[in-house]
Amino acid sequence: MNIKTKEGNKQYKAGSSFEYRLMRKLAxxxxxxxxxxxHGVVDIILLSKDFTDLIQCKYTEKDNADLTALLKGDNIxxxxxLEVSNNTRKFLVIKQGRANDPLILRYEPLWEKxxxxxxx
Numbered sequence: 001m002n003i004k005t006k007e008g009n010k011q012y013k014a015g016s017s018f019e020y021r022l023m024r025k026l027a028x029x030x031x032x033x034x035x036x037x038x039h040g041v042v043d044i045i046l047l048s049k050d051f052t053d054l055i056q057c058k059y060t061e062k063d064n065a066d067l068t069a070l071l072k073g074d075n076i077x078x079x080x081x082l083e084v085s086n087n088t089r090k091f092l093v094i095k096q097g098r099a100n101d102p103l104i105l106r107y108e109p110l111w112e113k114x115x116x117x118x119x120x
Contacts, residue, residue, distance in 0.1 A: 015059040018095045019043055022057060022102075025120045041079040052088045053119070054079075063097030070094070071114060080107055091119055 023032040023044060030048030046053040056079050058070060070076065071092075079090060090107040092114060106117035 011059070014061070015057065018059045018102075019057050022055070022093060029120065041075055041082060050087065052085075053091055054082070054084065054088060055091045055093055055119075058092065058094045060094070060096055063099065065094065065096050067094070067103075080112070091117065093119065 019034055023034060026032050026044070026046050030046055033045045033047075035043055035045075041056060042054045043057040044053075044055040046055065056076065058065075076092065079092070082090070084090070092105040092107070094103040094105070096103065104117050104119050105114040106119075107113075108115050
């Protein structure tokens with residue numbers, strides 16, 4: 001039986017709360033769907049008229065997270081390798097500490113790199 005610790009449960013609640021806030025900000029762009037439990041590589045799917053956006057959310061209480069280590073993580077590598085159509089984009093949205101605005105990166109498959117981006 002998998003029992004969550006208080007710390008793990010607190011982190012999960014903060015992360016899911018962040019995902020719901022992001023969905024509210026994106027609601028004007030199209031249909032937003034959240035992957036409950038975040039057991040996959042995609043946390044939010046945004047379906048709009050022109051694009052399908054796949055969004056991986058990361059939440060950390062640290063003000064200066066190690067982004068290099070984060071981008072080398074297994075879940076991010078799987079996300080990068082996920083095969084998608086030409087009108088599908090991949091975003092990584094990172095909420096760090098007390099910062100008001102999250103860091104938003106879009107995966108550029110041509111360069112195989114994450115670049116700064118706007119999502120909403």
